[in-house]
Amino acid sequence: MKRFLAKHSPLVILAVLCLLIAALMPNFRKPGNLKKVAYRTPVFGIMASGQTLVILTGGIDLSVGSVAALSGVVNAKTIKAMESRSLPASVSVGIAAGLAVATLCGVLCGFATAYGKIPAFISSLGMMMIARGAALVITGGVPVRGFPDRFAYLGGTRGWYIPVSFMLFIVALLTILLLATRFGRAVYAIGGNSQSARLSGIPVHRDRMWVFVLCALLAGFAGIVETSRVDIAAPTAAEGYELEAVAACVIGGASLMGGEGTVIGALAGTLIMQILVNLCNLLHIETDWQKILVGSLVIALVAYDTYRKRKSGLLKE
Amino acid sequence: MKRITLALLSAVLVLGCGKQAAQSTDPGQGTASGARYTIAVIPKGTTHDFWLTVKAGAEDAARALNVHMYWKGPDKETEVVKQLNIIEDFITMEVDALVMAACDESAMIDVVRRAKDAGIPVVTIDSGVKSDDPVSFVATDNVAGARAAGQELARLIGGEGEVGLIPFVKGAATSEMREQGFKEAIAEIPGIRLVATLYSDSDAAKGMNVTQDMITANPNLAGIFAANEGGAIGAAQALRADGKAGEIKLVAFDASDEEIAALKEGVIQALVVQNPYKMGYEGVKAAVDHLEGRPVEKRIDTGVTVVSMENFDEPEIQNILNPLSK
Numbered sequence: 001m002k003r004f005l006a007k008h009s010p011l012v013i014l015a016v017l018c019l020l021i022a023a024l025m026p027n028f029r030k031p032g033n034l035k036k037v038a039y040r041t042p043v044f045g046i047m048a049s050g051q052t053l054v055i056l057t058g059g060i061d062l063s064v065g066s067v068a069a070l071s072g073v074v075n076a077k078t079i080k081a082m083e084s085r086s087l088p089a090s091v092s093v094g095i096a097a098g099l100a101v102a103t104l105c106g107v108l109c110g111f112a113t114a115y116g117k118i119p120a121f122i123s124s125l126g127m128m129m130i131a132r133g134a135a136l137v138i139t140g141g142v143p144v145r146g147f148p149d150r151f152a153y154l155g156g157t158r159g160w161y162i163p164v165s166f167m168l169f170i171v172a173l174l175t176i177l178l179l180a181t182r183f184g185r186a187v188y189a190i191g192g193n194s195q196s197a198r199l200s201g202i203p204v205h206r207d208r209m210w211v212f213v214l215c216a217l218l219a220g221f222a223g224i225v226e227t228s229r230v231d232i233a234a235p236t237a238a239e240g241y242e243l244e245a246v247a248a249c250v251i252g253g254a255s256l257m258g259g260e261g262t263v264i265g266a267l268a269g270t271l272i273m274q275i276l277v278n279l280c281n282l283l284h285i286e287t288d289w290q291k292i293l294v295g296s297l298v299i300a301l302v303a304y305d306t307y308r309k310r311k312s313g314l315l316k317e
Numbered sequence: 318m319k320r321i322t323l324a325l326l327s328a329v330l331v332l333g334c335g336k337q338a339a340q341s342t343d344p345g346q347g348t349a350s351g352a353r354y355t356i357a358v359i360p361k362g363t364t365h366d367f368w369l370t371v372k373a374g375a376e377d378a379a380r381a382l383n384v385h386m387y388w389k390g391p392d393k394e395t396e397v398v399k400q401l402n403i404i405e406d407f408i409t410m411e412v413d414a415l416v417m418a419a420c421d422e423s424a425m426i427d428v429v430r431r432a433k434d435a436g437i438p439v440v441t442i443d444s445g446v447k448s449d450d451p452v453s454f455v456a457t458d459n460v461a462g463a464r465a466a467g468q469e470l471a472r473l474i475g476g477e478g479e480v481g482l483i484p485f486v487k488g489a490a491t492s493e494m495r496e497q498g499f500k501e502a503i504a505e506i507p508g509i510r511l512v513a514t515l516y517s518d519s520d521a522a523k524g525m526n527v528t529q530d531m532i533t534a535n536p537n538l539a540g541i542f543a544a545n546e547g548g549a550i551g552a553a554q555a556l557r558a559d560g561k562a563g564e565i566k567l568v569a570f571d572a573s574d575e576e577i578a579a580l581k582e583g584v585i586q587a588l589v590v591q592n593p594y595k596m597g598y599e600g601v602k603a604a605v606d607h608l609e610g611r612p613v614e615k616r617i618d619t620g621v622t623v624v625s626m627e628n629f630d631e632p633e634i635q636n637i638l639n640p641l642s643k
Contacts, residue, residue, distance in 0.1 A: 032559070033533040040526060136392060141363045143521075145575050157558035230521045231554055232575065236364055236392050237522065281530030287516045288487060 013301060014268045017275060027282050039156030041274050042163035043068075043226045047241060048248040048266040049167075049174050050218030053211040055249050056178075058191045058258025059113060059120030061215045065241035066131035067105045068223030069234070071098035073135045075224045076144035076233035083148060091151050095224055102220020103213060105131055110212030114205045124212075128242065135235035143234040155229025163225050167267075170218065174263045187211060191258025248273055251301050272301070352385035356604055357407040358597070359400065359417040360390035361444060362519070365546050366573040367593050370640055371442065374597025375416065382605045387412065394519050395486055397421045404428050408435055414604040418443040422490035426450075438607050442600035443593070444491045453603045455617040457591040459494035460501070462621040463544065466568050466589045467502025469623055470540045473566040473586050477508030478539030481531045483548040485519045492516075495544040495570065512538070517548030524551020525558075532559060540566040546573045553579040572624065572638050580626065587625040594640035595619040 022029040047064050054061045075098030082090035105127055112123040156163040178184035186207045189197040198204045222241075227233040246256075252269030254261025276297060280290040358375045360368040372388055379386035387407070391399040400420045407415060408431060415432055417439065419425040425446045429439050438452045445454040470480060482499055484492045496514070503509050513531045517524035524547055532538055532555070543549035549569030553576070556562045562584040569576055572590045579585040596619050603613045628634050 027533055030533060033530075036526075036529045036533070132392075136364075139364075141392070142366075142369065143364060146578075157554070226522060229554075230525055230551070232521050232550060234364060234521065237520070239393070277526075278530055281515060281527055282534045284513060284534065286514075 011264070011268050014272050014275075017272060021275070021279060025279075025282065028279065033278070033282070035160040037271075037274055037278050038164050039160040039229065040278075041270055042156070042167040043222045043229070043238075044241065044244055044248060044274065045167045045267050045270040046170055046218050046222040046225065047245040048252070048270045049171055049263045050215035051242075051245040052249050052252075052254055052261055052263050052266040053174070053178075053187060054120065054215045055246070055254045055256060056187050056191045056258060056261055057208055057211050058194070058256075059208070059211070060124065060246065060256065061109070061120065061212060061219075062124040062242045063105060063109060063127035063131055064215065064219035064222075064245055065238040066128045066135065067102050067216050067219040068226065068238040068241060069236070070105065070131040070135040070138075070223070071102040071220030072223035072227035072233040072237060073139050073144060073235055074098045074101045076147065076227055077138060079147055079151065080144060091148060094151075095154075098224050099217060099220050102216045102223070105220075106213035106216025107209070109216065110209035113212060114208035120212075132235075132239075139233075139235045141235060143232050145232045147228075147231065151228055152231065153228070155225055155227070155231075157229060157231075163229070166221075166225070170221075171263050171267050178263065183207060183210070188259055191260070193259075244273060245270075247298050251298060251305075253305060273298075353383050354413040354605065354608055355385045355387070356414045356416060356601060357387040357389070357410075357412045358601065359403055359407070359415065360388070361394045361400070361418045361420050363390050363392060365519075367546060367571055367591075370593040371418075371597035371600075373640060374594035374599075375601045376597075377594075378598040378601035378605075382602065384601065384605060386601070390418075391420065394420055394489065397424050401425070401428055404432070408432050408437060411435075412437060414608055415439045416600040416604050417441055419446045419490065420444070421488060422447045423488075438604065440600050440604045440607070440613075442596045444489065447490075452607045453613045453615055453617060455596055455600045455603055456491075456619060457596075457621055458618050459491050460498035462570070462589050462591065463495035463498025463542075464502040465498075465621060465623055466495075466542050466570065466587075467499040469587045469589070469625075470542055470566060470568040471502065471506050471509055473568070474509070474539040476506060479510050479512045479535055479537050480540045480542065481513040481515070481528075481535065481538055482511060483515060483517050483524060483527065483531075483541060483543045483552055485517050485545045485548055487516055492544060499542050499544070517543070517545075517551055519545060519547035521547055521550040521554065524548040525555045526551070528552040528555035529559060532561065532565065538565055540568070543567065543569040545569075546571045546576060549573075549579075549585065550575050553584045556584050577638060580624070580629070587623055590622045590624050590637055592619045592621075592637060592640075 051061055075094045078097040079090045079094035082093060109123050109127040112118045113120045152158055153162055186202045189202055190204055194204055223238060248269035249266045251272055252265030276294050360371055362368055389403055397420045415437055419441060426448045429446050429450045432439050433450045440453050441451045442455045484496045486492050503511050512535045515527035515531055528551060541552055543552045552567055556565060567585045568587045569585055570589045572588050576585060576588055580588055599617055607613045622637055624634055
């Protein structure tokens with residue numbers, strides 16, 4: 001029992017947090033409000049799921065926010081271009097184009113990191129600037145707007161369960177990938193100790209590259225979901241989301257040293273952060289104080305988690 | 318050998334960066350050979366229709382007055398440091414005058430002083446700085462504009478009820494003045510109560526989230542004032558998503574395509590429209606007047622117009638809404 005609590009502390013914290021808030025605030029537990037929190041979460045949840053893979057290998061991907069914006073913009077531009085020529089399937093092709101560009105970013109960043117031996121922090125920082133710049137160049141700095149009606153479904157304003165189902169599907173898929181496949185075990189092994197992973201025959205370079213590709217692909221998808229939800233693709237969108245994604249992973253129990261963490265934990269971390277912001281707004285806590293509060297809570301939660309793990313002997317000294 | 322390669326590589330990188338910074342000052346289309354002056358126009362952001370309209374005005378003035386114009390600003394209105402660096406680079410380049418909209422009314426005081434000390438006059442447009450150094454401040458009277466917005470919202474909700482306010486960035490002069498003007502107007506009407514103030518950071522996604530939270534926290538909300546384009550787009554999208562369009566009245570500043578579409582759709586009931594074209598034009602003109610020794614007024618008001626579906630089709634209104642099609 002103790003072991004279970006220590007291992008799943010993010011989920012426990014989330015459950016306690018929700019019950020407490022629901023008990024104290026009638027506004028929070030209104031179905032309308034829960035729906036909104038639910039459809040705000042996928043953008044970050046999907047991003048954090050991908051980020052978890054990279055963090056598990058001991059890396060970090062700072063480019064996810066920019067890649068999301070670039071993907072959203074490419075998706076939007078493609079849809080607009082096809083609509084104006086009244087070509088069929090513009091939404092599907094647009095989404096595919098956005099995902100393709102995101103994947104390309106992941107390939108470049110992953111290649112530089114895995115084969116070029118550039119630290120992930122640096123290569124993804126570079127990709128963060130490149131993708132942001134590309135988004136600004138493509139749009140000339142002007143947000144893209146005016147999509148066909150059917151594109152609005154993805155974002156959840158017509159049904160919160162659509163993006164939420166996508167997110168849960170992705171979380172489930174990645175969890176299976178990590179726990180039940182060779183690739184998943186390799187990801188944990190690389191983060192645990194890349195030397196011994198290599199010596200035991202794991203294709204370290206290849207797998208390291210793959211986590212960046214998957215992470216960027218998911219970031220791209222998150223960007224498309226955000227575009228659909230807000231109904232506008234701004235080249236400056238999703239700025240700072242990379243840090244929220246990393247924070248969510250860490251709150252969810254991932255270690256930045258690699259080898260430790262779960263996708264479900266990252267999802268819990270994302271939910272905790274979304275609930276906190278929603279709560280602050282409902283309680284009329286000013287924006288400035290929200291930042292201080294959320295920042296402090298991130299540190300406090302992680303400190304508590306670390307303390308718990310150390311006590312139960314789960315943490316390597 | 319390795320070390321030399323590394324040194325060369327870093328040298329190339331450093332040079333490359335320097336070059337890029339100088340090149341990215343994109344000369345305006347108003348460039349004419351033998352231009353009399355070089356003037357840098359620095360907006361607060363480059364991605365909103367509002368700033369593109371300012372640019373159109375500035376370019377037209379530059380063309381008419383035979384001035385070479387640079388246009389460069391930060392991507393986002395919150396990027397204070399980036400704007401500071403851009404202005405510093407223009408001081409280094411020794412342009413003849415600066416026309417700028419300050420991302421922060423306090424943070425830019427010092428750099429404006431340094432420009433003045435270097436003999437470069439500064440004209441502020443749209444968002445000023447808290448000092449006496451600028452030659453002129455060419456802008457909407459934001460307090461008066463927001464007061465008009467408050468009165469319009471009061472009229473729309475029938476003079477009583479709860480209202481919410483969505484300013485954009487705390488500490489930015491324009492945002493604070495609109496907050497002040499709106500609150501002044503509301504305070505004069507006893508039946509109206511301001512129940513929530515949440516910031517959009519000029520971002521549509523953030524604006525949408527805070528609007529939804531505002532509606533959840535205040536079930537009796539009758540009206541919202543969104544103080545700029547980003548917040549307005551987000552608020553409109555939130556009202557659509559919640560099925561509250563038309564039920565909760567929305568008054569917004571500015572008039573981007575998206576906002577005008579929302580007005581026609583009935584999600585936004587009234588727009589308080591500034592004249593960004595005039596700001597760009599008059600800003601450059603004030604700088605040139607000063608350079609040529611003509612007297613320039615310290616404060617030039619460019620005015621606001623309240624646009625609703627009632628007056629939408631009037632030619633005068635259409636002219637203000639579509640300056641880019643001129």
